[in-house]
Amino acid sequence: MKLTTLTIASAIALTAAVPAFAQTTSAKAGAELTVRTDPTIAAPITGVLALNEEVTIEGCLEDVSWCKVTAADAEGWASGQYLYVEDNANAVPLVDMAGNPEELVIITQTEEGVSQGDQNGAAVATATVGALTAFALGGPVGAIVASGIAGTAVGAAAVEPTPDTLTYVAANPVDTVYLDGEVVVGAIVPAEITTFEVPQPEYRYLNVNNLPVLVDAETGTIVQIIR
Incomplete structure (x- = not known):
């Protein structure tokens, strides 16, 4: 994974897929979720989000695999796979919105340098031996x-x-x-x-x-x- 200097490419405007979420910058954690310094599984841990804890979304990688978040006691990168927004009683996962960059703040790549996240990611790439899979339905x-x-x-x-x-x-x-x-x-x-x-x-x-x-x-x- 290449990760370089981060820039905000578009403003949050969730109207295309979910009109109720227009201009929303918050989401919730769908599990007890680790927050890390960089968007990689090898990055140091800065905190832990509680189940259903609300966070502010600062931006996400284009595939929404990771999002930069701020919470009461944690700040850093969290897995976008386990972040969701609510529409009345319905939970809408952020990853469902990944196909349309207009729907989220997208953190894009530039060519100005390589972050520590790149270095961590490169180390993990050679060591990863499998993938965690979801439990049960859906x-x-x-x-x-x-x-x-x-x-x-x-x-x-x-x-x-x-x-x-x-x-x-x-x-x-x-x-x-x-x-x-x-x-x-x-x-x-x-x-x-x-x-x-x-x-x-x-x-x-x-x-x-x-x-x-x-x-x-x-x-x-x-x-x-x-x-």
């Missing part, structure tokens, strides 16, 4: 956002991890595995990725994109991010 955003509107994260742990499990994970760090896509509760780790035992047999753990996570031992679904 695709990545549909599943997560639908759960977010309901107030319950899809794929959350049915049984709370015990203190022994959390202590074990902290005391036994493992190398990170880089997977395309942001780490959220409900995403599924590919079956071919190695996971590790914890004291609770219903769970296993691994480190994805520099975040330790517990997964369901049978399905590989992320049930908790250990921060």
